[in-house]
């Protein structure tokens with residue numbers, strides 16, 4: 001079984017056979033919700049949705065229609081459990097927007113295999129949209145990110161050259177074929193640290209392109225994004241991958257990662273600008289950040305840009321303990337953070353993530 005995902009199961013009162021719930025729970029995190037009380041958050045935090053309602057009952061179909069029509073839902077694979085293989089139920093499921101369906105009850109192994117196929121198909125679909133250049137860049141970068149974090153966690157040297165070379169591929173792929181499909185494929189990656197690092201990298205490259213900086217600077221932004229959280233390689237996995245919110249003491253350990261980044265990168269003699277990004281992307285303009293409590297002009301422009309890409313990626317990424325925010329809401333939240341982030345820079349960043357603005 002590959003990755004552990006957050007799955008929302010939507011049911012109605014009438015549903016009798018629910019044995020599959022324990023089965024799914026064995027592999028994934030689940031949340032059960034009644035079809036009449038599904039919240040926006042329930043949808044936004046789901047990697048997959050399972051629907052088990054009476055498709056002949058208007059009281060269930062009506063709220064389900066609204067849920068299925070949500071724009072955010074359209075990107076989430078939705079698996080319908082039918083009570084019988086009848087034309088009526090199949091047509092109803094398809095009309096509502098089912099990604100796949102199965103007649104339930106069915107043997108456990110068939111149920112779980114169909115569910116996993118659906119999950120894998122979603123990943124494959126995202127990758128299938130990539131051009132050859134984008135696919136090559138993504139494959140190489142994921143390997144390099146994995147190796148870099150692995151080496152850092154084992155106290156081995158992290159190669160600046162290797163990361164720079166892989167980032168050159170991203171810059172070239174983005175210049176040639178754009179970044180949207182590339183980012184969609186990254187969004188499907190199961191490892192949250194790698195996914196986060198690559199997305200910050202992607203947003204920084206897009207941002208750099210939008211404001212028209214030169215190619216070598218784009219590469220610096222890409223490298224900075226990719227390794228900005230390298231210090232997380234030193235954080236215990238039970239904290240780093242905790243499927244719920246961190247306690248106060250765990251948060252303190254987590255906030256050590258910029259200091260660890262400094263040690264890891266300085267030991268390997270990385271460029272100062274890249275160390276600056278990795279060490280200071282959690283500093284705030286009002287001095288409330290960490291680790292050094294820098295203020296205003298003490299924070300460089302490239303670090304300010306990295307902070308914005310970092311916060312935006314955090315807010316819009318879904319985890320089992322928090323839903324993903326929409327891009328609009330994330331920008332609004334960032335603008336309301338007072339004097340922590342560079343407001344002018346957020347406004348300049350906005351067209352990177354909101355279509356129709358430039």
Ligand SMILES: [Fe+2]
Nearest residue numbers: 228229281282
């Ligand atoms: Fe960080």
Ligand SMILES: [Fe+2]
Nearest residue numbers: 196228229310
């Ligand atoms: Fe980060």
